[in-house]
Amino acid sequence: MTNAPHIIDLSKILDKRGNLSIIEEYKDIPFKIERVFWIYDVPGGEKRGGHAYKKTRNL
Numbered sequence: 001m002t003n004a005p006h007i008i009d010l011s012k013i014l015d016k017r018g019n020l021s022i023i024e025e026y027k028d029i030p031f032k033i034e035r036v037f038w039i040y041d042v043p044g045g046e047k048r049g050g051h052a053y054k055k056t057r058n059l
Contacts, residue, residue, distance in 0.1 A: 018042030
């Protein structure tokens with residue numbers, strides 16, 4: 001069995017401020033990572049975030 005490249009469809013949380021996808025290891029993708037938050041399609045002038053996580057580190 002080979003691990004050929006393929007497209008993975010991610011869940012999308014729709015919001016007027018922009019869309020959010022949360023990606024977790026072995027749940028959403030078939031390999032080990034930490035958790036990823038992807039914010040995209042953010043309209044000009046909108047703000048996202050405005051909160052804090054005590055144990056999350058942004059790179």
